[in-house]
Amino acid sequence: MKRAIESLIKGYVKDYPALKNTLTGWDEPLVAYADVKDEMFIRLKEIISPTHAMPEDFLEGARTVITYFIPFEKSVAQSNIPGRESSRQWAVAYIETNQMINDLSIFIKGELEKMGYRSAVIPATHNFDGEKLISDWSHRHVAYVAGLGTFGLNNMLITDRGCCGRVGSMVTDLKIEPTERDGIERCLYKGKGICKKCVDRCVNQALRADSFDRHRCYEMCLYNDSLYSGLGLTDVCAKCMVGVPCSFKGPGNMP
Template sequence: MKDQIEVYIKNFVKEYPDKKGTTIKWQEPLIAYGAAKNPMFHKLKEVITPSHALPTDFLQDAETVIAYFLPFEEVVVKSNSNERESSELWGRAYVETNQLIFDLNSYLYDMIGTLGYKSTILPATHNFDQQLLISEWSHRHVAYIAGLGKFGINHMLITEKGCCGRIGSVVTNLKIEVTEIQEEEFCLYKAKGICGKCVKNCVNDALKIDGFDRHRCYEMCLYNDKLLTDIRLADVCGKCMVGIPCSYTNPMKK
């Protein structure tokens, strides 16, 4: 079953640009699997918000959380490396990847259904409290529990293909062998106390070595959205993800 799910995801992402005529393309996805009853999901109610959902809130008989990372091509990342404002290509990548995640999850819903199991169709974003700016289903934290990567000090999930991309997740009652969470850190600062380039890249003084002001961050995202007027809602920034050692890879394995 695991191999079949991975074929579904990878082929869908590979064929998507030609089928949908998107501006961007994606590298091959990374996929990981977490046990739906892992106690770590309950800890998200302490770490993020008491109202953070559990997998069983979506499916009573949930067995697995499938998490996947859709890495941007280098041209997208490099386009966002220079100016204070987000590039148009970065904004389009955000919008098109959000749609890809919805379409992929809808496809998986159908394919998993043909195997005799159930799954969820979860949106990529904008399912957060507009005042607190806290998500009630954090794809990044869910992906961490599934073993897809480790958090950097930029609060992004660093995968084996870096942090420049988008994360999606699916809850299913199909039981799949889980991915182990690696013990070692992927972030150079967390592991060795060096780097910190993501903090230097922050253009609105939102990110610190030891803290993060999510409201200042979102203020910049909304500023960029007003500039990207010919794109659907593109509340993006991404400066803390580009031009740094973990943009494209796990720097601890170099």
């Protein structure tokens, strides 16, 4: 079943640019699975917020969380390296990828229903508290639980294909063997005490080695949204994700 689901996800992402005539291109996604009974889900209420949802909140009888990371083509990330503001290409990629994640989840839900299984679609973004800026369902943290990657100093999920992309997740009552967390530290600073290039890349002094000011970060995201208001909600920045060693790679093949 794993192979079938991964084939569906990878095929959908591959065909999506032609299907929807997008400006954005994506590389092959990574997929991982978590057992809803994994104790790490309970810990998310301690790590993130007491209001963080559990898989069963979306689907009664849930058994598995399916997570996936969809990497941007390198040109998307490279376009966002220069300057203080996010590039238009990055802003467009954000909008189009969020839409693709929603479309993909609906597609997978339909395919699972054909097999006799139920599932729940979860929005790609903007399911967070507007004052605390904390999500009630963090796709990145759920993907960590599923073994898709580990967190960098920049608070982004670093997968074996880097951090420049988007994470999605959904819940199903299909039982799928969970992916093991491999225990590999993918952040060079956390693992070896070197790098901190993401701190240097932060354009609004929100990120430091020992702290993160999420409100200063979001201030910059809203500034970029004002630049690209015609595209939809583009509260993005991502300067700390581009031009760094973990943009496109995991620890095993980092320079």
